[in-house]
Amino acid sequence: MTIRFNDETFRDDYTFRNSPAAIRRFPFPFDQDSYMYSVNIEPHRRIRAGSVFEHRFDVDEHYVAEMRDRAITLTEDPLRCQSLPHMDLAGWDFVELVMVSKAEDYPDLFELHRDGDRWHWINRPLGIDQRFTFLDPTTLPCGPMEYITRQTQGDHALLDQREGNLWMDAGMVTSQADWSLDFDIGMNFYEWHAPVPKAHEMGVFQRALKFLLNLQQGAPVRRLNWTMTVNPRLDTSPENYHKWGPEKRTINAENVGAKQHLRVELQTLWRLPRSNAIVFPIRCYLMSLEDIVTVPKWGRRLHRVLRDLPDELAEYKGFAVNRPLIVDYLAKHDDGAVTSAGIFPDD
Amino acid sequence: MTARMLCVTGVQPISPLVTRFRLEHPDGQALPLFSGGAHVVVEMPDDGTLRRNAYSLISDPMDGSGYEIAVRREDAGRGGSRFMHHCVRPGDRLRVTMPTNLFALDLTARRHVLIGGGIGITPFLAQLRQLQRLQRPFELHYAARSRDEAAGLRLLPALPQIHVHISSEGNRIDPGAILSGQPLGTHVYTCGPVGLIEAVANAGARLGWPKAALHSEAFLAPTPGKPFQVTLAGSGRTIAVGAHQSLLEALEANGIAVDWSCRGGACGRCETRVAACHGRIEHHDHWLSGDQKAAQATIMPCVSRFQGSALVLDLQEAQ
Numbered sequence: 001m002t003i004r005f006n007d008e009t010f011r012d013d014y015t016f017r018n019s020p021a022a023i024r025r026f027p028f029p030f031d032q033d034s035y036m037y038s039v040n041i042e043p044h045r046r047i048r049a050g051s052v053f054e055h056r057f058d059v060d061e062h063y064v065a066e067m068r069d070r071a072i073t074l075t076e077d078p079l080r081c082q083s084l085p086h087m088d089l090a091g092w093d094f095v096e097l098v099m100v101s102k103a104e105d106y107p108d109l110f111e112l113h114r115d116g117d118r119w120h121w122i123n124r125p126l127g128i129d130q131r132f133t134f135l136d137p138t139t140l141p142c143g144p145m146e147y148i149t150r151q152t153q154g155d156h157a158l159l160d161q162r163e164g165n166l167w168m169d170a171g172m173v174t175s176q177a178d179w180s181l182d183f184d185i186g187m188n189f190y191e192w193h194a195p196v197p198k199a200h201e202m203g204v205f206q207r208a209l210k211f212l213l214n215l216q217q218g219a220p221v222r223r224l225n226w227t228m229t230v231n232p233r234l235d236t237s238p239e240n241y242h243k244w245g246p247e248k249r250t251i252n253a254e255n256v257g258a259k260q261h262l263r264v265e266l267q268t269l270w271r272l273p274r275s276n277a278i279v280f281p282i283r284c285y286l287m288s289l290e291d292i293v294t295v296p297k298w299g300r301r302l303h304r305v306l307r308d309l310p311d312e313l314a315e316y317k318g319f320a321v322n323r324p325l326i327v328d329y330l331a332k333h334d335d336g337a338v339t340s341a342g343i344f345p346d347d
Numbered sequence: 348m349t350a351r352m353l354c355v356t357g358v359q360p361i362s363p364l365v366t367r368f369r370l371e372h373p374d375g376q377a378l379p380l381f382s383g384g385a386h387v388v389v390e391m392p393d394d395g396t397l398r399r400n401a402y403s404l405i406s407d408p409m410d411g412s413g414y415e416i417a418v419r420r421e422d423a424g425r426g427g428s429r430f431m432h433h434c435v436r437p438g439d440r441l442r443v444t445m446p447t448n449l450f451a452l453d454l455t456a457r458r459h460v461l462i463g464g465g466i467g468i469t470p471f472l473a474q475l476r477q478l479q480r481l482q483r484p485f486e487l488h489y490a491a492r493s494r495d496e497a498a499g500l501r502l503l504p505a506l507p508q509i510h511v512h513i514s515s516e517g518n519r520i521d522p523g524a525i526l527s528g529q530p531l532g533t534h535v536y537t538c539g540p541v542g543l544i545e546a547v548a549n550a551g552a553r554l555g556w557p558k559a560a561l562h563s564e565a566f567l568a569p570t571p572g573k574p575f576q577v578t579l580a581g582s583g584r585t586i587a588v589g590a591h592q593s594l595l596e597a598l599e600a601n602g603i604a605v606d607w608s609c610r611g612g613a614c615g616r617c618e619t620r621v622a623a624c625h626g627r628i629e630h631h632d633h634w635l636s637g638d639q640k641a642a643q644a645t646i647m648p649c650v651s652r653f654q655g656s657a658l659v660l661d662l663q664e665a666q
Contacts, residue, residue, distance in 0.1 A: 086454035089481065135480075162453045163559050214608055214616050217379055217445050218349055274408060274477075276382040276451040 002108070005064040005125060011072070016232035018291055022061055026287050027052045028295075028343045029224040029264050033304040035313075037204055041211065044220040044268050048344070052266055056101040056220075057152060058283065059109065064125050066153050066175070066234065073174040073235050074150075079182045080237075081146050083158070083170035090158045090170065091145035092135055093272035094279050098148050123151055145170055154266075154283030157181075161276055165189055166212060175234035175284045177227045177263060178318060183238070197312050212269060215278060220270040224343075228319035228326070229263040232286045236263075251322045256329045257290035260322065262302065289326070293333040295345045300337060303330035350390065350444045353378075353414070355437055361417065365466065365498035366432055367405070370414045370443060377411035381446035383474030384536075384564075387414060388610060390442040393430040396592075397599065400427040400568065401611050404446060405472035405502065409480060414443070417502060419466040425571055425591040449613050450538070450564040452477065457532030459485040460525060462547055464539025465492075468499040470564060471538065475506075488512060490520040490543065522550040536562040568611065569593035570631065572652045579603070580622040581663040594648035603662060605648060612650035619646055619660055626655010 008015045018026070044056070052058045074080055083091060099121055103112035111122040117134040128151065132139035140147045149156045149172035158170035165188040173181035184192045189209050196205075215221065229236055230247045251259055266283040293299035306314075307327045314320040340346055357369030372378055381404055391398040406415035418431045435441070450470050452459060459478055461471040468489050478485045486508045491497035493515040503509055512520040526535060526547070535556070537547040544563045551561045571591045578585050588597040595617060598605055608616040612632030621628070621644050630640040632647035639645060646653075646660070 084455075089454065160454070161451065162455070210615060214447075214614055216349060216447060216608075217381075219445075273380040273446075274382055275454070276385075276448045 003059065003061055003063070003125075006061045008062070008065045010065070010069045010232055010234045014231050014233070016062070016065070016286065018287055019061060023287065023291050023294060024345065025051050025060075026292075027224055027264050027266055027285055028292075028298050028301075029226040030301050030305050031341065031343050033301050033339060034308055035305045040223050041208075041221045041269075042223070044222040044270075051344075052283075052285070053222075055105040057098060057105070057281070058266070059102070059106055059125075059153065063153055067126060067150060069234050070150060070172075070174045077239060080174045081149070081172045082181060082185050083143055083145050084186065087158050087160065087170035087275075087277070088137065088144065090160070090272055090275035090277035090279070091143060091148075093275050093277065094156070094158065095144045095148045096134070097270060097272065097279065098152050126151055146172065152281070154281045156282070157280040159189075159278040159280055161213065161278065164213065166209065166278060168192055173237075176237055176282070177229070177265065177284075178236055178238055178241075180238045195316075197316050212278060215269060215271045217271040217273055220268055222266060222268045225265040225267055227263050227317040228322075229261045229286065230259055230322070232261055232288070234284060234286075248318075248321055251325055253325060253328070256322070256325045257293075258288055260289050260326055260329075261286045262289070262292060289329060293330070296333070296337075297339050297346050299330060299333035300335070301339050303327065303334040306330065350388075350442045352440050353443045355435055355439045355441060356413065357415075358435065358437055361501050362496060362498035364496065365417055365419050367415060367417050367502070368431065368435065369406075370416070370441065371412065373440070378414060379445060380411050381408045381473070382448050382451050383408050383477035384450035384452065384470040385446040385448035385473070386450075386470075386609070387416070387446055388444040388608075389416070389431075391427055391430045391434075393426055393434070396426075396596070398425070398427040398430065398596070399610055400431075401609055403450075403469040403473070405469050407476045408473050409476070414446075417466065417469050417472075417498065419498075421568070423571070424568060425593070427568075447608055447614070449609055450536070450562065452536070453534045453560075453562065454481075456534035456560070457484070458530055458534070459483060460529060460533060460535040461485060461487040462490070462520070462522070462525065462535065462537045462539070462543070463487070463499065464490045464520070464537075464543040465496075466498070467537075467539030467543070467564075468502065469538075471536070472502055474536070475504075475509075486510065488520060488525055490514070490539070522547040523553070526550045526554050526556065534560045534562060536564075538564045541565055564613070565633065569595075569650045572629065573654065575653045575658070577653065578657065578659045579664060580659050580661050584664070588652070593650065594646070594652065598648060598662070603664060605662070607649060610649045612647050615647075617647055617649050619648055619662060620644065621646055621658065622661045623657060623659040624653075624655070625657040626653060628653050628658070 047053045099112045102110040109124050113120040119134050121130045155173045159166040160169045167188050168184050171181045193205050236244050264285045268281050270279050314323050353370040354373045356371045359367045361367050386401045386403045388399050388401045402416035405417050418428050420432045421428045463471045488510045489499045490512040512518050537544045574590050575588050586601050588594050605617050608614040615634040624643045628643050629652040631650040
């Protein structure tokens with residue numbers, strides 16, 4: 001398999017584009033014409049060759065550019081990457097999980113050679129050739145979690161399990177939907193979910209936490225989450241709200257199709273072996289409305305979902321101000337035809 | 348629950364009652380690593396009855412070449428440990444689940460104090476290897492009634508941090524003495540008889556330890572009891588639970604799938620709703636709160652039993 005990596009930006013001139021192939025494999029998050037919160041967790045099994053669910057850690061045409069964007073964000077704000085001292089072991093567990101998975105799933109892009117604790121890692125797309133000693137942090141240029149998450153698309157939270165709860169005690173967060181690692185670090189599961197409306201009354205978090213505390217090694221799970229973002233910007237952080245918040249006001253009827261993006265997170269959860277911690281990769285996929293409507297089923301369905309969404313959810317997801325423009329645009333691509341079940345395109 | 352068939356490659360008596368078993372992948376593949384305190388559930392096809400018992404892993408968590416467990420023969424138990432002792436030989440195959448940890452080290456601790464009584468020493472055998480590898484300060488206390496019974500003496504390495512307390516030799520373990528004077532940020536872990544766990548909890552409370560710094564695991568196996576019956580709300584079918592059978596085992600024997608993990612009343616996975624209860628549920632688990640137990644609206648079928656005229660479970664039969 002060969003991937004042509006895009007030379008593109010996620011800020012300033014926003015040259016980010018999805019190729020026709022990337023559009024087809026976009027993880028459209030709605031399996032029916034309406035949306036409400038649910039735990040919606042399923043096993044993270046390999047399905048559908050070519051889809052984002054084919055491999056444990058999806059690598060796509062945006063990989064190199066996303067890692068470049070992450071490096072810019074980290075230079076401006078090093079606190080986007082933090083690891084409390086007791087999380088080193090979990091960081092090493094994650095190094096192993098990513099390197100083993102990528103070397104097996106993408107042998108032409110990544111190689112891992114292990115001789116006991118002496119490891120040799122080759123990352124061709126990023127031009128990295130690293131020999132190091134597993135569990136010896138002095139043999140890597142930075143901490144183990146930072147090292148591997150500078151080479152892995154998506155944000156990553158490492159959750160420690162103790163006192164019958166999960167604690168966000170380490171993470172790399174540069175492509176987030178308006179939440180802050182620096183604010184959440186050290187919080188438990190209920191604390192970091194406190195701002196989410198409606199779900200608490202529904203008991204969603206209690207059930208989700210109980211499920212996650214029992215997450216088994218070798219049996220990762222996944223779910224999709226979504227929001228809306230103006231311009232293809234990865235770093236929609238509270239820290240930089242002054243940069244991207246005003247961009248919400250640049251939307252009009254002429255540019256909404258090109259500038260308004262559906263932002264989908266492929267969230268996976270993995271039990272780690274040595275540390276008993278959980279790693280929570282949050283992989284972000286962006287697609288403009290005008291690309292979405294090239295798949296007729298998605299255009300129809302997105303129109304119905306956004307039109308009927310409760311106000312507080314549109315408010316929480318931060319696009320209430322532009323909802324009328326978005327719904328008007330999508331209405332032109334909804335002929336009222338019945339849509340098929342499931343998230344994938346019809347043909 | 349993911350499980351794999353492993354090969355028994357070693358059966359070694361450690362004491363009159365305790366035997367060590369080594370399990371390896373039949374093709375020599377590496378097994379998943381684990382964290383200190385983790386257990387596996389071993390399936391035992393015992394003369395038509397499928398038993399599943401949880402055992403702490405005692406081998407090095409960083410060594411995937413095999414898993415080791417130490418099994419104490421419980422002559423008054425339901426039969427799982429007797430099966431392991433009498434029927435399992437090198438070369439046999441046993442189905443074993445992935446490791447799960449309900450008794451993990453709190454890695455935020457500045458110092459770890461491990462207290463094991465009797466066969467309760469087992470989770471600490473893996474934990475102390477993890478602590479050594481991580482170079483964290485720790486001490487381990489092992490309590491046993493007599494030297495003959497003390498299987499732990501043959502399982503523990505010779506380390507200055509390890510202290511042995513043999514009560515028949517007048518050296519009874521004193522939790523108050525162990526806990527007093529520990530530096531701030533110390534965590535204590537106790538595994539063994541309920542009396543030992545309570546003694547450590549009491550000493551901790553008396554000395555003002557934070558609750559979150561006191562960890563314990565009772566090696567809770569389902570206890571035998573009187574036979575009883577349950578009814579399934581969906582089909583109205585009645586299931587008989589034998590004296591030496593857990594409710595979970597009886598449901599499984601009748602083809603009723605219930606999700607499970609630890610089978611010891613600790614993880615919460617098999618929690619089952621009660622549709623009607625005329626009688627008293629004997630709650631033996633550590634999962635439900637006191638209020639939940641009193642309400643008799645849920646039961647943990649892995650360890651809990653029932654006495655009375657009718658217990659109706661909110662379970663559906665697979666089509």
